[in-house]
Amino acid sequence: MNKQKRAWLSVTLILAIALVLSACGSKTNNSNGAGNAAANNASSNNAASGDSSSVDTLKGKKIALIMQFNQGTFSAQYVDGVKKQVEKFGGKVTVLASDNDLNKMVSNLDTAINQKYDGILLDHGNADALTSGVNKAVAAHIPVVAFDSGLSVEGVTSLAQNDQMLADKSLEALAKDAGGKGNIVKVWVAGFPPMESRQITYASFLKKYPDIKEIAQFGDASQPQLDAQTRMEAILKQYPEKGSITAVWAAWDEFAKGVTNAIKQAGRTEIKVYGIDMSDEDLALIQDPTSPWVAAAGADPSSIGQVQVRYLYQKLHGDATDATVQIEPVFVSRDALPTDKKLTTADLGEYVQGWGKSEQGNTDYLKELEQAVGK
Incomplete structure (x- = not known):
C-alpha cells in the first residue's frame, strides 16, 4: 500500500511540474508574438511616415533598365528621364539595350537578376518573352516595373500610355x-x-x-x-x-x-x-x-521615365503598388503652336494643356529622399 502511495505521489508531482513548464512556455511565446507584432506595427508606421531611417535605406540603389530597343529621340528622352530621377534618389542606372532582339532582352533580364540589381525597369518587350524571367526576379525579391510590356505578373507594376x-x-x-x-x-x-x-x-x-x-x-x-x-x-x-x-x-x-x-x-x-x-x-x-x-x-x-522610377522606388520602400498605371496622353497640333519661335518639349506645356512635369507616383518620402540627396 505504501509503495502504491509513493508511486501515485511521484506521478502527481511529475504532472504538476509539466503543467508549470507548459504555462511558462505559453507566456514566453505570447510575449514574443506581442513583441513581433509591435515591431511590425512600428516598422509599418515608420514606412508610412517616411522617417529618415526609412528614406536612408533607399539611397545608393543599383537599377537596371532593360530596353527592347533604344532608337530615336523618344527613347533618348525617356532614358534621360529615368537616369535623372534615379540620380535624384541617389542611385545609379545601367542601361541594357537589346537591339530589338527579344532573346537578347531575356538574356539581359537574366544578367540583371544574376548580378543582383536592387531593382529592374523594363521598356517594351512582351509577356510571352519576359514572364518567365520576371517571375524569377520576383522570386529573388527584386522589384520590377515595366513600361509598354503587356505583362500581368503578380507583384509587378505595368506602366503604359493609354x-x-x-x-x-x-x-x-x-x-x-x-x-x-x-x-x-x-x-x-x-x-x-x-x-x-x-x-x-x-x-x-x-x-x-x-x-x-x-x-x-x-x-x-x-x-x-x-x-x-x-x-x-x-x-x-x-x-x-x-x-x-x-x-x-x-x-x-x-x-x-x-x-x-x-x-x-x-x-x-x-x-x-x-x-x-x-x-x-x-x-x-x-x-x-x-x-x-x-x-x-x-x-x-521624360515624364514617363520619371513616373516609372517612382513606382520602382515605392516597391523598394516596401509599398504595395497598383498592378497597372496609365499615363494619359495629350494632343499636339500645329495650329496650337506659336509661329514666331521654335519649341522643345520642355516648354510645350505653355501651349498644350496637360503636357509637362507629372507628379504621378510621387510620395512625401520620395520628395524627402530627393531633398536629402540634393543637400
Missing part, C-alpha cells in the same frame, strides 16, 4: 481635317503590346468612317524610319496624282519621321501626316510650316 486614347486622338483629328473621307496609308507593325492596342482603335475608326479607305499599310521595327521612308517613296510612285492620297496615320513617331521625309522630298505636301508619340525632333517637324506632319498624340517621354 494607347487606345493615343490612337483615337490622332485618328479623329485626321477624320476631321479630311472631312470624313479620303484614301489613307497606315504605318504600323504587329507584335508590340502598344501597337496591338492602337490597332483596336484603328479597326473601329474604319468602321466609323466608311468613306475613309485604307489603300496601303506597312511597318518594320528593325529600321523604322529608313524603312518607312523607302516604302512611302514606293507608294507615292504608285499613286502619283495629287489628291490620290489624303493622309498617313503613323502609329509610332519613328514611322512618322520616315514618311514625312518621303512626302516632303516628293513635293507632295498636300498629304498630311498624323502621328503618335512626341519628342523634341518630332515637335520641330510639326512646327515646320513646310512639313506634312501636322499633329500627334503623345505623353512626355
Whole structure:
C-alpha cells in the first residue's frame, strides 16, 4: 500500500511540474508574438511616415533598365528621364539595350537578376518573352516595373500610355481635317503590346468612317524610319496624282519621321501626316510650316521615365503598388503652336494643356529622399 502511495505521489508531482513548464512556455511565446507584432506595427508606421531611417535605406540603389530597343529621340528622352530621377534618389542606372532582339532582352533580364540589381525597369518587350524571367526576379525579391510590356505578373507594376486614347486622338483629328473621307496609308507593325492596342482603335475608326479607305499599310521595327521612308517613296510612285492620297496615320513617331521625309522630298505636301508619340525632333517637324506632319498624340517621354522610377522606388520602400498605371496622353497640333519661335518639349506645356512635369507616383518620402540627396 505504501509503495502504491509513493508511486501515485511521484506521478502527481511529475504532472504538476509539466503543467508549470507548459504555462511558462505559453507566456514566453505570447510575449514574443506581442513583441513581433509591435515591431511590425512600428516598422509599418515608420514606412508610412517616411522617417529618415526609412528614406536612408533607399539611397545608393543599383537599377537596371532593360530596353527592347533604344532608337530615336523618344527613347533618348525617356532614358534621360529615368537616369535623372534615379540620380535624384541617389542611385545609379545601367542601361541594357537589346537591339530589338527579344532573346537578347531575356538574356539581359537574366544578367540583371544574376548580378543582383536592387531593382529592374523594363521598356517594351512582351509577356510571352519576359514572364518567365520576371517571375524569377520576383522570386529573388527584386522589384520590377515595366513600361509598354503587356505583362500581368503578380507583384509587378505595368506602366503604359493609354494607347487606345493615343490612337483615337490622332485618328479623329485626321477624320476631321479630311472631312470624313479620303484614301489613307497606315504605318504600323504587329507584335508590340502598344501597337496591338492602337490597332483596336484603328479597326473601329474604319468602321466609323466608311468613306475613309485604307489603300496601303506597312511597318518594320528593325529600321523604322529608313524603312518607312523607302516604302512611302514606293507608294507615292504608285499613286502619283495629287489628291490620290489624303493622309498617313503613323502609329509610332519613328514611322512618322520616315514618311514625312518621303512626302516632303516628293513635293507632295498636300498629304498630311498624323502621328503618335512626341519628342523634341518630332515637335520641330510639326512646327515646320513646310512639313506634312501636322499633329500627334503623345505623353512626355521624360515624364514617363520619371513616373516609372517612382513606382520602382515605392516597391523598394516596401509599398504595395497598383498592378497597372496609365499615363494619359495629350494632343499636339500645329495650329496650337506659336509661329514666331521654335519649341522643345520642355516648354510645350505653355501651349498644350496637360503636357509637362507629372507628379504621378510621387510620395512625401520620395520628395524627402530627393531633398536629402540634393543637400
